[in-house]
Amino acid sequence: xxxxxxxxxxxxxxxxxxxxxxxxxxxxxxxxxxxxxxxxxxxxxxxxxxxxxxxxxxxxxxxxxxxxxxxxxxxxxxxxxxxxxxxxxxxxxxxxxxxxxxxxxxxxxxxxxxxxxx
DNA sequence: CCATTGACCCTGA
DNA sequence: ATCAGGGCCAATG
Numbered sequence: 001x002x003x004x005x006x007x008x009x010x011x012x013x014x015x016x017x018x019x020x021x022x023x024x025x026x027x028x029x030x031x032x033x034x035x036x037x038x039x040x041x042x043x044x045x046x047x048x049x050x051x052x053x054x055x056x057x058x059x060x061x062x063x064x065x066x067x068x069x070x071x072x073x074x075x076x077x078x079x080x081x082x083x084x085x086x087x088x089x090x091x092x093x094x095x096x097x098x099x100x101x102x103x104x105x106x107x108x109x110x111x112x113x114x115x116x117x118x
Numbered sequence: 119c120c121a122t123t124g125a126c127c128c129t130g131a
Numbered sequence: 132a133t134c135a136g137g138g139c140c141a142a143t144g
Contacts, residue, residue, distance in 0.1 A: 014140080014141085015141090032126090033125075033126055033127085034126070034127060034128095037126080037127085037139085042139095043139075043140090044139065044140055044141095045126070045127075045138070045139030045140060046126040046127055046139080047124065047125090047126045047127080047138090047139060047140070047141090048124095048126090048139070048140040048141065049125085049126075049140095050124070050125040050126060051124065051125080051126095051140075051141060051142080052125095052141090053125055054124080054125060055141095056125095065125080068125080069125090070125075070126065070127090071126080071127070075125090076125050076126085077125030078125085079125080080125055087125095
């Protein structure tokens with residue numbers, strides 16, 4: 001018999017889950033923090049997804065964090081790269097056009113994990 | 119242990 | 132239409 005001790009939900013490899021989803025985003029497509037959060041249950045909040053992205057640079061496997069934007073298609077994380085333009089250049093290298101820190105035709109390039117992955 | 123801070127989003131007035 | 136506030140989870144002081 002176990003005492004009351006709250007099972008306390010595992011710290012959850014939430015970061016790893018996020019990284020895994022981001023790795024599934026095809027080149028030339030983009031997704032959002034909120035979409036990932038929603039796909040993973042929407043209970044963790046989009047914020048934590050953003051935090052996971054920050055930790056993405058320490059992940060074992062490569063995580064195309066540049067394909068993750070906020071819900072407006074803005075490159076909110078660009079300042080966290082080696083250079084402020086690294087994110088934009090990475091996107092443009094995949095054929096995505098960026099104007100004023102915003103992805104052009106964002107709604108068309110949007111890749112929703114809840115839809116694509118079921 | 120409490121307070122503050124984030125690569126965010128939604129709701130209500 | 133704009134503006135303010137709360138909530139989410141994790142890390143840091």
